[in-house]
Amino acid sequence: MSAVTGDMAAAPPRANRALRQLLAAFNTNKTSWVGLATFAVVVAIAILAPVLATHDPIEQNILEKLKGPSAEFILGTDGFGRDIWSRLVYGARLSLWIGGVSILIAMVVGSLIGMVAGYFGGRLDIAIMQVMDVLLSFPSLILGLMVVAMMGPSVGNLIFAIALTAIPPFARIARAPTVSVKERDYIEACRALGYSHPRIMAVHILPNIFPEILVMGSLWLATAIRVEASLSFIGLGVRPPTPTWGGMIREGFENILDTWWLSMAPSVAILVVVFALNMIGDGLRDFVDPKLKGERGG
């Protein structure tokens, strides 16, 4: 209701810097705090894996196989007698590393592609976005499967495959606001003032589209972790005996009638991480998306 917002827009708050804005973003949606806290714990666990792990995650000990939870083996042992807890914390490292690096790559490359396409427009834009759309319409898991199958499973290849599938969405998410920001008068003012294209893009467009890219980043990090786990589950992830969550679930699933509980701990772990990231992204998105602003008044 424009009349209402017109009345209310008159009250200007005091200056707020980037950090305050981010805090405000988190405060608009309390669940994002829960998400952030949870994710921070998982990251801490991954970093501290060597300290937290009680056993070697790879060394087999057939004598101790398939033990239930105990003081020595917090979550019990798997079919090779390896400590599940230790494998879980090392698995977190791998999951976060592969997901984080691949999304970072996709974020940088994709945003750059999208921004350039959107800013310059014309044939370049059409050509780039056509390729992106084609890649985007391809199921990311199938694309990942294909790439890993062709190149062989290794941490580097997994990162490459996941980054490849995530570049198109970032290109898209960066392009749309670039196109609309570009149309705004202040970009025209920049051109009228004789600023160079790189300056306009870096100083005047990027800060305005960055929040959306960041939101997308948190949501796609969730997706990346899920895809990595899926590939490992299918058997195309990092080779055993390296501990991965997807691989651990697979081990439990292969004997689902006898040792189904082996799947449970890594399943919960993935769910917690992905859910936490989605909560962060969700809360931030509500804040970034101007269309939904004011929705949570009072």
Add this chain to the structure above:
Amino acid sequence: MAEAPALSVQGLTTEFRIGGQWHAAIRGIDFDLGKNETLALVGESGCGKSITALSIMGLIPKAAGRIAAGKILFEGQDLAQLDEEHLREIRGDRIAMIFQEPMTSLNPVLTIGFQVAEALRYHRGMSQAEARTHALELLEQVKIPSARQRLDDYPHQFSGGMRQRVMIAMALACKPQILLADEPTTALDVTIQAQVLLLLAELKQLYGMSMIFISHNLGVVATIADRVAVMYAGEIVETAAVGDLFDRPTHPYTEALLSSIPRVDRTSDTLMAIPGQVPAINRMPGGCRYAPRCALRQPVCERPPALAPVSGSAPTHLARCWVRAGGDR
């Protein structure tokens, strides 16, 4: 006024919630709308003119706003007290409204014919076919060229001016007693604005309606209104017959407003700007709301003035000013 008014608004106060606190967007609005009369509500953005219309229609968003006090008397009922179901029966039937943005005020996925016919189906219980025939007549009445072919077209196939005509046809479908027109020509080019104003004036005559015409444009108001109420910061600050108001603007705000308009019909070197800006809804001054920007400010303006008769003018000419109109209760 000898004849009973078509609508009587008394002490209307509508509040909105900002940061958990309720603030009045309009306060103590009083006016009578006579039969066949066009009353213009004029003021700058944020003065509460649209809120007034939405309050009458019962369209204030419930989550953030409420009518806190006052009566809206229409046909012996107080609209402020009616429940949603009874209000709905009145809306679009006996009181209709048209809006500012013809581009966004029509539903993009429904045909023009359907949207015009809709009010007839709900209020008159007409069948699809009957309502459609009526819709065609209405579209012809608002002078949409080749209306018969356009009945099944969608809004995006119409120009801005034509969409506003469709809006008018929709509003008039049930022959309402009162039409609320909220800045109906603001989004249009001047030549189209002139066409729409003429159309509204003609149809008002034809239907024998009363009209509340909301505008920020004093030129448009001078063209169409019988009576004018000038609003500032949620209050009516001056009200008079259109001739009296333009001849003898009494409230300092009205006066300043009139002399801040560059006129197309005469050359004047002076252009008066009002210093400062409209106070925010949650930071209203306690006394006269215009005082902080007023050149005639006196110590007495610390207290809120009431609408009072302007001496030497018609008895219907009222102004809310201690200095110019006594303003005492």
Add this chain to the structure above:
Amino acid sequence: MTQAAPLLQVEGLRKFFTVKRGFPNPRTVTVRALDGVDFGVREGEAFGLVGESGCGKSTAGRALLRLIEPDEGRVRFRDTDVLALDRQALRALRRKIQIVFQDPYASLNPKRLVGKALAEPMRVHGLAEGRALAERVRALLDEVGLPPEAAERYPHEFSGGQRQRIGIARALSVEPELVVADEPVSALDVSIQAQVLLLLRGLQDKRGLSYLFVSHDLGVVRWFCQGVAVMYLGRIVERGPLPQMFDEPLHPYTQTLRAASPVPDPRARVTMVRIEGEVPSASAPPPGCHFHPRCPHATERCRVEYPAWKEMGQGRGVACHLYDR
């Protein structure tokens, strides 16, 4: 006329936008935004460009700055052929010609402190550094009537009128000689509109600025400008000095615009005129005189032949068959 040579001279400016629509058989739709436009702005003058939406008046303002590259025509600014400039020279020229926009909410970068937004142009063009720069920002703010603290705030903390002042200050930062003002007061309330108009007028006197003032509001143009051109569907239909042109408009379209412009005087309402039709699309302008379908004086000739430009003396000119001798 024996007045000084114009500061800006625009001749035969043309810009067609082509849009392809439809898939298997794409149709090329040509929108004639500017179809041979001539006008000039004299030193110290405010020249108005008026017309309804889609007439090409904003495109004209942007084309002479080369924010939109025109297809054809000549633009001379003093002794410079603007359309022939290379990138480097164009950057230098843009110090001389600046632009102020309509929408005060879209014309400022929301993520940039006002002080930075004002300092950036001067830094880019190497006009000032360090303390001198800060001093100039302060002076600019003062010139447009804002307190020095404004530099430490973000655009969203200001009202529409204040933002428009910031936009003006930004344009002034590079010390231009000509300002293209594209509907600078259309988005503002009347009382604020007057404030901004007075500011612009003051700058004109103090700095000797010239303006190309694009607007749809005849009243504002009459008050602010000394000369005006009326545009309809990408062409200028009438041009001349003010207030003569609005007191005695020659072209039927100017007459229509004049009659349709509301006047805050109830006694003027008798002139409520009947106006035919709507503005046709600029992609399919009517043949002959573009205005003929809406013109009360249209003749057979108007339907086939676009009227040639006729100088009518006293700096006035019109494109209408009614004035053929």
Add this chain to the structure above:
Amino acid sequence: MLQYLIKRLLYAVPTLLAVLTVVFFVARVLPGDPAQVMLGEQAGAEAIQALRVRLGLDRPLVEQYVDFMQGALSGDWGTSLVTGRSVLGEVLNVIPFTIELTLASILLGALIGVPLGAWSALHRNSLVDYATRIGSLFGLSFPAFVMAIMLLLAFAIQLDWFPVISSGGGGSVSERLLHLALPAVNLGIIMAAYITRVTRSSMLEVLGEDYVRTARAKGVPHRAVVWQHCLRNALIPVVTVVGLYLGILIGNSVLTEIVFNRPGLGKLIVGALTQRDYTMLQGLMVVYTFIIVVVNLLTDLTYGFIDPRVKYQ
């Protein structure tokens, strides 16, 4: 409408060619030698070379490309390196199961997601809205195979209501539905989570539109405002999202088919991967390409059906 349909059909052709080209180049231009990967790290150089010749990998890239495109479009996808049977035949054998599963889960997702999302939007900030939002967020956080395993454990193994190995079922309809149930529910829940969220946010946006206020000003009853004026507008972005998430759905169906041991493209592709059946993989890529093009076409057609503005662009 017919003209629009023909236009979209024609438009699908270049898209198809483009996607096939991308598939080809992703397969060939990526670093890594398929022959090497297929034969493993210990394979000798001669063996690898022999396989390269057999697969035509030794020929010039352009020639391979022309060959690939011709084969792809004519349906001649070669024979499986492992079974020796025609790739097309294998695909046609299992594709009904995959289509059945995908359609069932979209249907389930829409039937749950649209009403839930709309309802949640209409009761914004209520307790139920809050629960719906958290619930749907949780739902889409599930990797498909994790939820599949949990469903399998609970309903097939513990409760024994459904078959553990859903072979797809025999002849009878009820049998088929029984086998379809768990996999479809698995994918349907995730789909529903997505749809709920989009429906909710687009509905919220629509509820704030001017034309909704117009409808209320006309005295249209609340129910008609919601159903006739809002829902159709709100569905436009839902279609976009469903179209986009079909990619995810197809990926998820692979995982689902593995967990439930259900025949389908997913099992075929995993089989081909583990047995390094190169021609089968290539054929499957072509199949997925066709599926994507068809899905995009259907999405576009749905737009034309819901949004009158689309047809006239």
